[in-house]
Amino acid sequence: MKMPGDKPTSFVERIQTIDRRILYALIFISVIVPLFLPLKLPVPVTPETRDFFNAVEALPDSSIVMLPFDFWPSTMAETEPMAVVGLRHLFGKHCYVVGLSNVGMGGPTIADRLLDSIGGEFGRIYGIDYVNLGYKPDYRAVMLGMGTRISDIFPTDYRDTPIEDIPLMRRVPNYDSVAFIFIVADNVAVDYWVGLVNARFGKPMGAGVTAVMAPKNLSFVQAGQLIGLMGGMKGCAEYENLLERPARATRGMDSQSMIHLFIVVFIIMGNVGYYAGKRRAARS
């Protein structure tokens, strides 16, 4: 009779008891290798990402767009490429970007860095073509308050410049001047943008969210409250390909493909072992 701790002898036992260190090593390899040896698999585009892209594409040139950087540094692998592709699309269309963040820790810092670096790529100037309003506590107060007067909520920008001294902000007293809201978020902020700003002020908006948040936010897409959605790294890769500027998300898709395939194979192996073991036990 087998005792707990005995070494597995049969194939069925072995595939059910693979050492977790081997699993970790395989995951590591399946993430790293495709980054160096890209498979360059084509990325099929989902309707919600295409709708999002088309909505931004349809904006008149020189529109004013608000881009909330509502994500924490922990999810940057997924969310930062979304903000980057959004900024490239908007600056490429000569849109003016009003950045802000409803995440105190990290959001405004990330916003500042990305606005400067992507703005720099297109020769845009801080204060004239884009601005970073920074962070103020409480989602609801910020989102609703900006509907009346942005200067009430943000008397200064992230760099402590009074809002009335910023040329771009003189043209943006409230949401009336904003043509579109391009949300990038990893948390419940999207619910508030939809529930407060879309519902109250009727502003069209689309969102880039982490993959785990996508199922919930698809209900907003179906209801027409969000025009489109970038769901996780896959959604971002789709957007990058629609923009014809493949970047970090597209490169990451090979690793994601490998790791998903790897997990599925191991789930199947675990189940084959489980059923084979059950059959053997029933027979004996």
Added chain:
Amino acid sequence: MIVAFFGTGDMLADFSNEALRYMSIVAGFALLLGVISITRVSAGVVRKREKDWPHKIVLLLCLFTMAGFGIFQGITSGTVFEWLFENIQKPMMATMFSVLAFFIASAAYRAFRARTVEATILLITAVVVMLGRVPMGQYVYEHFPAVANWIMMFPSVAVQRGIIIGAALGAASMSLRIILGIERTYMGRG
């Protein structure tokens, strides 16, 4: 606030914005309250040399170092706060999140078993969505992306909508209970 949400007019808007400014200020003080609370709890643990007290020293040191640089030097680019954030905090947070991939893969392999009909349905759905949401899925079976998208757009959205409506009703009823003074547990009373 509720009237201002549905109504229009300058006076209403001014009143609503004033209330919102107060809300933002109160939220700022709530953050301060959080800092005071974590300092009190952590300092108590250190003083009594309770379990993991060295970790609490690290916590307090990090908290006050970041806050100190942020308050006295600012948080914009080129400051020490920004350097600490970019080079220490950000990589640490990203690492914590990345480690999840290893645990999820290991847990899926060990625990995801088709023991019952419900578990089997969940397992098949998970496999289809996992493969359908990555480019490689179309090479395993060409219809995987379409099937995965259908699952995401219909059965999944239906369930999500139910959860959202349920949570909203719960929040509304809880708010009513608080407004009417029925719910007082948040004040430490039943």
